[in-house]
Amino acid sequence: MSDHPISWHGKRVFLTGHTGFKGGWLALWLAKLGADVRGYALDPSTDPNLFTVARIGSVVEDIRGDIRDPAALESAMQSFAPEVVFHMAAQPLVRASYDDPIGTYETNVIGTARVLDSVRRTPSVRAVVSVTTDKCYENKEWVWGYRESDPLGGYDPYSSSKACAELVSAAYRQSYFPVAHLAQHKVALATARAGNVIGGGDWSQDRLLPDLVRGFLAGEPVPIRRPFAIRPWQHVLEPLRGYIRLAEQLLSTNPEQAARFATAYNFGPHDDDAKPVGWIVDKMTSFWGDGANWFIDEQEHVHEAGYLKLDASKARADLGWIPHLRLETALEWLVQWYRAWQAETDMHAFTLAQIDAYEALL
């Protein structure tokens, strides 16, 4: 039985951030489902990068542009006449946000407003999924997972910019796409808050798994900043399936049904998979082998949350979404991905094979 209540075949999808880690995986998955995808993003920010390594450009239309450039963005969206918009483009790194707070706010807050404003003037759009993060909540350093109804906040510029992006989305929904009048304006807008996403194809700086893989490949011990910090780790395919499911509900032809889902959703792992950094590092060292090694970096670091968990009960109840990969398996898949890349495997085919393997679990 298909996991999808609607057919994606021929659906026109406008995806911001397709040159990034999550966007690359989503582009490939949507294309595999038969969607007609136009990506809009800056050039890949790392070398290597998933976009090039997995030849994402071979299955999606690749437009390079800035979400802060209203004319270019609007023209790229309007000329494509998409039915669905996934908004993922962002400056997504906490530490980079300390170095460039203004750029982070411009991209994550104004950029989100620009995307939603373009949606206002693109009459074909029916569903919008705007991607924020687990870090958009006011962090109370408590043991419970945050719920969608908890206060937004954010200590550092990245986290607070994503909380702002949530507020921008909520304001656009209430002002221009109100759920009570969905039958008239026809746009169902939701936001999605995922956990700490891991998987093959991420080469970002100052993210735990890419830092580990880089160090292991170079044969150098990896400095670890916060071995006791707890994060809701999850394989990239888990939240992506959540975003796809959410879009499928937003696309419902019954406006009352679509309106039910035009809200915020958390997509987090099983409670047991919110693990300390040190646990991940130990598992990775043993899965990688080859003398992989690490040490605790004792330098002063910028503030980052110590304890962060997400409660995904709402996604489970409304969307029937549950995680399918335990963290240990997610790490194995990640190691297999980078090992395959190291062995010069065809990474387009390998990435698709991991999507196949994930779909087989559903």
Ligand SMILES: NC(=O)c1ccc[n+]([C@@H]2O[C@H](COP(=O)([O-])OP(=O)(O)OC[C@H]3O[C@@H](n4cnc5c(N)ncnc54)[C@H](O)[C@@H]3O)[C@@H](O)[C@H]2O)c1
């Ligand atoms: N990776 C995670 O752990 C994680 C967790 C929760 C949420 N998120 C969110 O998921 C989304 C994707 O994250 P990622 O990890 O794939 O990041 P990434 O850095 O790999 O990709 C970011 C994408 O955004 C594009 N981009 C950045 N600034 C832009 C601009 N001004 N105009 C146009 N495009 C721009 C980049 O070109 C790239 O395509 C982000 O919104 C991020 O905040 C990521």
